[in-house]
Amino acid sequence: MHLRRLCGDDRVLTDRVDLEPYLTDERDYFRGAAEMVLLPRTTEEVSILVRACAARGVRIVPQGGNTGLVGGAASAEGEAVLSLRRMNRIVDIDCESMTMTVEAGAILANVCKAAEARGCLFPLSLGSSGSCQIGGNIATNAGGSNVLRYGSMRELVLGLEVVLPDGRIWNGMRALYKDNTGYALRHLFVGSEGTLGVVTKAVLKLFDPPKGTTTAFCGLRSVEAAIALFSLARRKVPGLLSAFELISGFSLEETCRHSGVAPPFKEEHAWYVLLTVSGGVDDAVLRDLSEDFLGAAFEQGLVDDAIIAESLAQSQTLWALREAIPEAEKMLGQTTKHDIALPLSKIAPFLAEAESRLLATFPDLMISVFGHLGDGNLHYNVCLPEVGSMGGDWRDSVADVVYSIVGQYNGSVSAEHGIGKLKRMLLRQHKTAVELDLLERIKASIDPDGQLNPGKML
Incomplete structure (x- = not known):
């Protein structure tokens, strides 16, 4: 195979057993169908592989830790998954500038530990920190529980290195807190879900740890x-x-019942x-x-x-209850999840109206609500013990109710999980014509052939 000749046999996987981990989906909503997985070790290899795939009409699905919840890393037949997991180095930690340079495949928990070992703090906190990767965090503009104090991933990134759809490498690795020289290009790629370029390195902000x-x-x-x-x-x-x-x-x-931990x-x-x-x-x-x-x-x-x-251990126990909610929801039957954002003043009216409308139509539903109230981000999850007479499209019926009320209160249909494949139609329903036109123009100008992550977001 030409790609093996370019970068080496171990950079290309084609055996079905080897492909399996890259084809699964966190929610089992989507099943990947890629026939090969590319595993580069350097930015230059990413560039070579992207260029070679473009020349042969093979479209690429960038993939990090594969922990996404909207099908953003799911592949289709004829596509290649490009995994960054081998590019996982902590390149540099500059405690004077309070910056950290990492490769995109670095695991979030390892990044946090490396910063802590140098007396610094990288504040992104996610339940999937042991497996999600920095590149994926950047691509989805990850949030988490510390957004209130430190901001989402967009606020935590100073510089990026990105391989573009034609294989060119954009080096935007400037460790500067202020740079007023034209468009802030890095913001195009943060939250772009791999549709505009493959993030290979990043300069991250560090903070003094709280005393x-x-x-x-x-x-x-x-x-x-x-x-x-x-x-x-x-x-x-x-x-x-x-x-x-x-x-x-x-x-x-439900979390206490499932985990066996006594309620506070x-x-x-x-x-x-x-x-x-x-x-x-x-x-x-x-x-x-x-x-x-x-x-x-x-x-x-x-x-x-x-x-x-009273202690760190007790604090960790309280937070463990919060982090265990999604696992407990799985025990309740089938679940449909809604990652939404609302103005704080609209959260109470939204919850009252959504519950009233849902239960009036679907009295067997169970509603689990939790989230980052400080920044208006709710996880509004609806569980159904048995589908029964509701039929297989009950999730769509529930989503129509939830998202219509979100739109009514000028909220967002995705707060921190992204759009991926799951919410493409929602994006079109809730964005204005002008917003959609601008998004499509940006995509067309950077990736005119639809080479990167096709079928996602737009």
């Missing part, structure tokens, strides 16, 4: 109380709030908030601030019960 951290878990009677609690927290602990997670009572109950409180509550306060002061000071803040919350009737973690 102290305090975690609190609160029981509340309503979503309105949770939003009021968030507003109070911003006033009482300004600049120190790093995470503010909303969890429905149903979600926590003896009494059940309709809603819960898990929050983290961190900053440049020690734990004792942060605990005092948190106690004052929660005391004010009790006085205002916003919180019915609350605990502050």
Whole structure:
């Protein structure tokens, strides 16, 4: 095979057994059909392989850790998967400039550990950190629980190296916090889901690790109380709030039942908030601030019960409950998930209207809600024990209801998971004609032949 001659036999997989891990999908919605997987070790090899595939009309699906939830790394027949997993080096850590240079295949957890070993912090926090890769995080503009304090991946990237659809290499590896020389090209590739180029390296922002951290878990009677609690927290602990997670009572109950972990409180509550306060002061000071803040919350009737973690272990246990929710949902039967964003003022009306409309039509549904309330990102997941008379298209029926209300409140149909194959039609339904025209023009100007990740996003 020509590609083997170009880069070596071990750079190209064609055996069906070897291909299998690259053809699976996290949700089992899509099944990959690529007949070969390319495994380059350098940017130059990526360039050679992309150029050779373009010359032969073989389209390429860039793939990171394959942990995406919208089919963004799923391949079709005749396409080649290009996996970055062998390009996983931590190239450099500059503690003076507070930057880190990594290859795109570096595992997120390894990047965080490498930064920590040098006394720095890379703050991206995801449930899939042990397997997702930086390139995929960049391609999907990953968010996670620390967006409130540090921003999403777009805010964490200073520079990129990208192989373009024609094989050219764009070197934008500038470790600069300020660079006002023309269009910020890196922003085209962050969140582009591999449709414009293959990210091969990145310069990432680092931060000073917080001197102290305090975690609190609160029981509340309503979503309105949770939003009021968030507003109070911003006033009482300004600049120190790093995470503010909303969890429905149903979600926590099912997670505790599935995991066997005792719930944080003896009494059940309709809603819960898990929050983290961190900053440049020690734990004792942060605990005092948190106690004052929660005391004010009790006085205002916003919180019915609350605990502050007494140790790192207890904090990790509380966060483990939050991270275990998706696994617990799998035990409830078939599930359809909606990664949405809404203005904070619209979250309570959305939840009330969505539940009312869904249960009126589908009374057997179970609704699990959790997410990053501080930045308006909810995971609105609907579970059905048995499809029964609802039929196989029940997910579409539920999605129509959910996304119509999201549009009504001027929200987003994808907050952090991307568009991929799953939400292509939703993108067309919820973007304006002008927005779609601009997206299509950008794609056509950079990848006129549709060489990279065809059938995704647009």
